[in-house]
Amino acid sequence: MFNKMKNMTFKITAASIILAISHIAFSEIAVVVHPSNTQDLNKDDVKKIFLGKTKSFSSGKKIAPFNLSTDRPERETFESGILNKNAKQMKTYWSKIIFTGKGSPPAEKNTSESLKSSIASNPNSIGYLKKEDVDSSVKVVLTF
């Protein structure tokens, strides 16, 4: 009986791991802006914005980028997929900038809901969400 239960627990654990992995692998990320923003953005544009290299939209308005906090899986997917950097590289990258007076990293939001409401309320903002978290309050410019 005990062995059977143990076996079942193992199967459930294995199944949930596989589910979790497939969830991460197939969960698409959407880069989102305020609905009033008409600028086309490609992957390289988004990369430059989130690395602090591009500071203004083509309208001349200063960009307000929003990151999700480091415990959110979307952040890792975004940073590896768009920025081509892992978490340690990102920490190193921003440490060099912060401690040499060159700039500061994007503001962080703890939940996709608070990130979405920040984007919806700021015409010059940009952020990213899981595709299923997107609604009409924000506009998708890129998915990957």
Place this chain on the structure above:
Amino acid sequence: MQLFTKSLGVLFVASLSQHALSDIKFNGFSNIIAGKTQGGGSALSYDDELNLDPNSLVGLQATSDLGNKLTAGLQVLARGETSWNAEISWAYLKYQATDNLSFLAGRQRVPFYAYSEFINVGYTYNWINPPELIYGAPFDTVNGISALYSHYIGDLESIWHITMGHASNTPNDNFEFEYPDLVNIHWTGEIGSFKTHLNYGVSSQSFGLGFDSFTDTINNGAADAGITAEQAKEIEIMTLSDHTVDDDDQVEFFVIGGIYDNGNFSIASEFISLQFDGSLLLTKKDSWYISLAKRFGDFTPHLTVSQDSIDTQDTSFLNILNGTDLEGTGRTLAFIANSFKNSETETITLGLRWDFHESAAFKADIIALDRTVTDVQNTLFRFGVVTVF
């Protein structure tokens, strides 16, 4: 100099006073490093007793966006080697003129080498310290202004960083180097995982033993030793005095380097030539290193080879001071002369970085030093934890 630094601090506090505390961002970093040599010798400020002081430090930074494209920043460092007394390493006002052009006025680090500006933030590199034979510049912090301009040439990001300012270096209480008019031009080109940099800096340089009182000290010392001022002149002591007021002395920095880092594998190399024209003691210091690192998950082993070669002026005239009683001055001169003999040093560093936490890493390295002229070999072992917060 101190007055200038204090003024910067006051300026910073004054510029912040109109802002609520919540508008100020605080960041920090720490390196807590222990080290000891093997076999009784000394190397890079360590001897055969475990010591926490030489490379341990804590830094705290406050920055505030003042609006109208202005930012104020202050960074305070406390180092183990100076009894944890706080020093101001950065104190500036930044003006972001355009997206691509900014100006920084105040106390700041000069980007002579690839890691110079953030050398205190141990988290940003794998070594305990960037190769010390190379990174021992005569000075690294200036009071002045800098301009930073970035632009793209196709996919290549080109960054120009021009710094002008005044610096001084006081290795001990008896003598001081002044660099009143540094101009440094640093160019970085970055494309994909590859980054390269070129640097040229030049400053006049003066050297003093207590500065204003130097001539008096020599004359008084000569009198105490029973030598007349005329005799002092004859034995070329006055030559030294001439050097201290000679503004034609200058130091030049030539640097070329490159880094390839794809996140899993990195290779970095720099070649540096420091040239001293009209200097009392040094004439030239050439140095280079090459470093390889490979990441295995949270572990990054690395290997570095470095070499320097120092050429000095002929200081044999200082031998005349032997046997005279010039008190502190004579001893200092003899110490300097002995410190700056022609030398070559090679090091091999083998190290490991372990990123055990999102904001902290454990590092350990072992350095084998070989000074070819004095035939001194030492092995230094260091380990510790670095953080950013």
